[in-house]
Amino acid sequence: xxxxxxxxxxxxxxxxxxxxxxxxxxxxxxxxxxxxxxxxxxxxxxxxxxxxxxxxxxxxxxxxxxxxxxxxxxxxxxxxxxxxxxxxxxxxxxxxxxxxxxxxxxxxxxxxxxxxxxxxxxxxxxxxxxxxxxxxxxxxxxxxxxxxxxxxxxxxxxxxxxxxxxxxxxxxxxxxxxxxxxxxxxxxxxxxxxxxxxxxxxxxxxxxxxxxxxxxxxxxxxxxxxxxxxxxxxxxxxxxxxxxxxxxxxxxxxxxxxxxxxxxxxxxxxxxxxxxxxxxxxxxxxxxxxxxxxxxxxxxxxxxxxxxxxxxxxxxxxxxxxxxxxxxxxxxxxxxxxxxxxxxxxxxxxxxxxxxxxxxxxxxxxxxxxxxxxxxxxxxxxxxxxxxxxxxxxxxxxxxxxxxxxxxxxxxxxxxxxxxxxxxxxx
Numbered sequence: 188x189x190x191x192x193x194x195x196x197x198x199x200x201x202x203x204x205x206x207x208x209x210x211x212x213x214x215x216x217x218x219x220x221x222x223x224x225x226x227x228x229x230x231x232x233x234x235x236x237x238x239x240x241x242x243x244x245x246x247x248x249x250x251x252x253x254x255x256x257x258x259x260x261x262x263x264x265x266x267x268x269x270x271x272x273x274x275x276x277x278x279x280x281x282x283x284x285x286x287x288x289x290x291x292x293x294x295x296x297x298x299x300x301x302x303x304x305x306x307x308x309x310x311x312x313x314x315x316x317x318x319x320x321x322x323x324x325x326x327x328x329x330x331x332x333x334x335x336x337x338x339x340x341x342x343x344x345x346x347x348x349x350x351x352x353x354x355x356x357x358x359x360x361x362x363x364x365x366x367x368x369x370x371x372x373x374x375x376x377x378x379x380x381x382x383x384x385x386x387x388x389x390x391x392x393x394x395x396x397x398x399x400x401x402x403x404x405x406x407x408x409x410x411x412x413x414x415x416x417x418x419x420x421x422x423x424x425x426x427x428x429x430x431x432x433x434x435x436x437x438x439x440x441x442x443x444x445x446x447x448x449x450x451x452x453x454x455x456x457x458x459x460x461x462x463x464x465x466x467x468x469x470x471x472x473x474x475x476x477x478x479x480x481x482x483x484x485x486x487x488x489x490x491x492x493x494x495x496x497x498x499x500x501x502x503x504x505x506x507x508x509x510x511x512x513x514x515x516x517x518x519x520x521x522x523x524x525x526x527x528x529x530x531x532x533x534x535x536x537x538x539x540x541x542x543x544x545x546x547x548x549x550x551x552x553x554x555x556x557x558x559x560x561x562x563x564x565x566x567x568x569x570x571x572x573x574x575x576x577x578x579x580x581x582x583x584x585x586x587x588x589x590x591x592x593x594x595x596x597x598x599x600x601x602x603x604x605x606x607x608x609x610x611x612x613x614x
Contacts, residue, residue, distance in 0.1 A: 230509055231286070232260050233274070235267045235288060240531075244262070250520070281503055283302060283503065284501060285504040286500050287501070288339075289496070293577060294328065296575065296577065302502055303499050304502045305334060321493075321537060321561075323568070327494075327569070329571075335499055337497055340463070342462050342495065343566075344460070344481060346458070348360065349455075349456050349474045356376040356456070358376065366482045383437070384434050385455055385457050386455040390585075393494075409570065412579075436449045439592065451472030465478055465552060492568060493566060496531045496532060519536050521538050574612075586604045
């Protein structure tokens with residue numbers, strides 16, 4: 188069984204803490220890629236992920252090279268933690284890959300260090316097509332007027348539930364259900380099913396972001412945190428009450444079953460996560476799982492947005508046109524979309540979305556969920572994360588985990604988080 192991207196990220200964030208911030212990156216150096224006397228250009232492409240993703244990407248590269256014989260692609264992939272360690276080393280030496288997988292939390296960080304290529308000029312020249320992206324995803328990689336990443340897929344936060352547990356408890360989540368409805372459901376699951384209702388995702392930055400967005404706020408502003416220490420202390424105090432009452436899973440048991448999720452291990456009836464991770468539960472667990480709507484404060488506003496993995500280019504590349512041509516192929520070519528499927532989320536452009544028809548039940552659920560929230564009109568734009576957001580996310584996860592294990596109070600944990608976050612953000 189392969190480790191999911193969710194677990195890769197969680198493990199990496201807990202293990203590295205603030206280490207990524209320590210690598211000072213500069214734009215000095217010569218950049219990547221190479222040419223040849225025969226007119227063939229070679230570009231370097233790097234990504235993180237497991238072996239199955241590598242197999243699919245290598246298939247798409249073979250197809251690209253067949254259609255673009257003057258461009259060769261040299262590949263490199265790592266697990267999540269190793270990818271960023273290597274990338275930091277390469278970027279510090281001024282020689283990052285020409286094109287690489289990226290995420291929203293790193294855009295401002297590496298843009299500030301002049302690592303990322305602004306792809307807007309390549310779009311203007313016709314090397315990159317920004318048409319036919321789903322639900323405004325072409326704007327996802329824009330920061331301060333620059334186009335720093337192109338989405339390859341989309342995902343959104345959802346609430347994955349054990350259908351058998353919810354049926355036994357008589358709880359039926361519907362669009363527009365409120366947080367009070369959700370909590371009442373946890374009580375019913377606990378009382379009727381003898382299990383915790385939720386795995387306890389109060390250390391997931393993106394969930395708290397949704398809760399804040401429902402209040403007209405957000406986890407981040409452009410340069411700082413978008414909430415107060417007292418607000419976080421209250422949120423975490425409520426979480427601790429849930430752990431002590433049994434409505435949230437026992438965090439010691441959650442730690443013991445890792446890398447398996449608490450939901451798949453039968454320790455909880457539901458778990459907040461990215462919708463495209465749903466396949467993980469079916470692979471790990473013995474029950475049937477569905478994606479329930481995000482609870483709301485007012486029955487309407489969910490605070491959701493479509494997130495995405497992206498492809499970015501290096502500001503030091505000697506071949507920006509070829510980089511743009513490669514990215515354009517990866518996000519628009521229908522055959523490439525059929526090969527990749529939903530490995531990196533629901534395909535971002537209509538050409539690829541329509542070309543890939545999922546046949547497995549899990550992929551169908553993911554596609555239906557994203558169609559549902561798009562049709563409901565609940566999707567909102569995301570605020571690009573400030574430089575240091577990755578360090579803040581790591582601190583949020585680690586400190587919440589320690590708190591749940593009884594190592595600190597909610598108030599002390601919130602104070603520690605704000606101290607570390609302010610340092611990471613330079614605020």
